[in-house]
Amino acid sequence: MIAPSLSAHYASTLALCRARHHQPALHHGDGWRTSVSVRPTCFSSYASAMSQASCIATSRLDAFKTWLTEQGVLSSNIPVIPQQVENQGLGIVAKGRSVAQNEDVLSVPQELWMSVAVARLHPTIGPFCQNLRPWVALALLLLYEKAMPSSFWRPYIDILPDTLDSPLFWSNEELMQLEGTQLLGSISGYLQHVDSEYTTLFQEVIEPNPGIFNTSLFSRDLFLWAFGILRSRTFPPLTGDELALVPFADLVNHGMVLNMDGPSWEKKSSGFFDRREYLTLRAPISVKEGEQIVMQYGKVKSNGKLAVDYGFVECGPKTTAIRDSFTLTLEIAESDRFFDDKIDIAELNGLSAIVYFDLVYEQGLPDNMLPFLRLIALSGTDAFLLEALFRNSVWDHLQLPVSRVNEEAVCKAIVDGCHVALTSYPSTIDEDLNLLQDIELSPRLKIAAAIRLGEKRVLQELQLLFETRLQELHKLEYYAERRLRNLGLMDDKGDLTPWVFEG
Numbered sequence: 001m002i003a004p005s006l007s008a009h010y011a012s013t014l015a016l017c018r019a020r021h022h023q024p025a026l027h028h029g030d031g032w033r034t035s036v037s038v039r040p041t042c043f044s045s046y047a048s049a050m051s052q053a054s055c056i057a058t059s060r061l062d063a064f065k066t067w068l069t070e071q072g073v074l075s076s077n078i079p080v081i082p083q084q085v086e087n088q089g090l091g092i093v094a095k096g097r098s099v100a101q102n103e104d105v106l107s108v109p110q111e112l113w114m115s116v117a118v119a120r121l122h123p124t125i126g127p128f129c130q131n132l133r134p135w136v137a138l139a140l141l142l143l144y145e146k147a148m149p150s151s152f153w154r155p156y157i158d159i160l161p162d163t164l165d166s167p168l169f170w171s172n173e174e175l176m177q178l179e180g181t182q183l184l185g186s187i188s189g190y191l192q193h194v195d196s197e198y199t200t201l202f203q204e205v206i207e208p209n210p211g212i213f214n215t216s217l218f219s220r221d222l223f224l225w226a227f228g229i230l231r232s233r234t235f236p237p238l239t240g241d242e243l244a245l246v247p248f249a250d251l252v253n254h255g256m257v258l259n260m261d262g263p264s265w266e267k268k269s270s271g272f273f274d275r276r277e278y279l280t281l282r283a284p285i286s287v288k289e290g291e292q293i294v295m296q297y298g299k300v301k302s303n304g305k306l307a308v309d310y311g312f313v314e315c316g317p318k319t320t321a322i323r324d325s326f327t328l329t330l331e332i333a334e335s336d337r338f339f340d341d342k343i344d345i346a347e348l349n350g351l352s353a354i355v356y357f358d359l360v361y362e363q364g365l366p367d368n369m370l371p372f373l374r375l376i377a378l379s380g381t382d383a384f385l386l387e388a389l390f391r392n393s394v395w396d397h398l399q400l401p402v403s404r405v406n407e408e409a410v411c412k413a414i415v416d417g418c419h420v421a422l423t424s425y426p427s428t429i430d431e432d433l434n435l436l437q438d439i440e441l442s443p444r445l446k447i448a449a450a451i452r453l454g455e456k457r458v459l460q461e462l463q464l465l466f467e468t469r470l471q472e473l474h475k476l477e478y479y480a481e482r483r484l485r486n487l488g489l490m491d492d493k494g495d496l497t498p499w500v501f502e503g
C-alpha cells in the first residue's frame, strides 16, 4: 500500500489494499469532474473491545517468564525483562543496569519461533500449509496451537492480547468515527481480503477436516485476530517465507519520535559448526535501568498505516506531521477524446490511466503529479502536444505550465476536489485538535481524531497551494512563451523581438 516501508510478506494484502476508496477522483472528459465516492461498507459487528493495553494477568506473565527461563532465553545475564508498561500492554524493560545504544539485549533461538517453516513441517497441519500464502500458513499454525491446551507455545500464546485496537477490530459504532476518511475505505478493503482468504481456507482445509480443525476454534473472527497479531508483531528481516512470531522479541514497543529507521531485529547465526539461528533485538538508543527498550516501527509510515497495523497513532506536540497523509487518485477518464494518446504518454513515462499520489503534510507535491495533472487537462488548442511529433518530448514540456487555460483547469480541479473532500468530514480541524488534547480520550477515539485531522490538514494544505497558484496564473510562463524565448524570438522582459512583427 503505497508506503515505502511495508514488509514483503504483506505483498498480497497490500496489492489488494491498493484499491483505495473514498478518494476524490479527478477526471477530465468533457470538462473536469471531481467526485468523492463513498464505497458501501460491509462491516459485520465485532464485539467492542477493550484496549490492547489492558493488563495481562500477572500469573500469565510469570508463566511466560518461567518458560523463557526454561528455554534459556531469560536469565540474570541479560539486561532486560518483559514487563507491563503504562498504556502499551507488555514491553521490554532494562533490568539490573542501563543498556547502551546498539547493544544486543536479547536473543531468541529459532526453536522458539512460530514460523512459516514450522507450519509447513508440522506433523498434523504441515500438509495443508504447503500451498498456502506464508501469512495464512502462519495464522493457521497460531490458531492450531492456540486450540491445543498442551502446546509448546502455551505460555507465549497466553500473553498475546485478546483484543487489538486496529480499526479492523472496531464495532460499527466506533467505525462511524472514521466517517469521511480514506482509512474507512481501506479498512473495508482489508476486511474483504481477510474474508476472502478465510473463505478459501475454510472451504479447502478447515471444513473438509473436522477431525483436525474444530470449526469454532478456527472461526472467521479468530482468523482475523491471527491476522492482526501477525500484522502487529512481525518485523523485518523475518518477512515473506521467513515470516515468524518471535516470543519475547515481539514485546518491543514503538518509540514515539524515535529519530531513526532500520530494523532493530537482526537474524544471526551462532557458531561455525552449529549454525543455529537466533533473532536478536538491538537497542536503538541507550536507556537507563527501569526504562523501556523501544524501536522504530516505520519512520515514514502514515498514521493510517500505524493505526491499521498496530492500533495506535503518533500525534502530539513533539511528533512530526509526516504521519499525516492523504492519497489522491488521479484518473484519465475513458470518455476523454484524447484517451488513447494520453494513456500512451502516461505509460511511456511509467504511469497508467489511474495514478495514486501519496501526499504527506508539509512535504510538497509528489514527483509526476503536476505533469500528470497537466496531461489529464490537455485539450483544445493545447492538444497539439499529443501529436506523434511530441511523443518523446511531451513529458518534458508537461513539467512546466503548458498554457493558462491548462494550468487554470488543473488548479480548479484540485481546489474543487479538496473542497468536496473536506466537506465530507463530520468534524472540523479545531474540533479534532480539541479532542486530541483530552488526555482521557480512549485509544480508539484518539486514532479516529488523529486520522481525520491528518487527512484534513493535507487536503487543506493542497487546496491553499492551488488557490494561491490560481491567483498567480498571470505570473507564470507558458509553453508558447518558452518556445519563443528558446528560439530567440522573445526578450527577457517578455517582449517579442522586432523582426517577428516584420516577418
Ligand SMILES: C[S@@+](CC[C@H](N)C(=O)[O-])C[C@H]1O[C@@H](n2cnc3c(N)ncnc32)[C@H](O)[C@@H]1O
Residues within 6 Å of the ligand: 052, 053, 087, 088, 089, 090, 091, 159, 160, 161, 165, 232, 233, 234, 250, 251, 252, 253, 254, 255, 256, 309, 310, 311, 312
Ligand atoms: C510488537 S507488539 C509489542 C508488545 C505489546 N505491547 C504487547 O503487549 O504484547 C505491538 C503492539 O504493542 C502496542 N504498542 C507498541 N508501541 C506502542 C506505543 N508507542 N503506544 C501504544 N501502543 C503501542 C500496540 O498495541 C501494538 O500493536
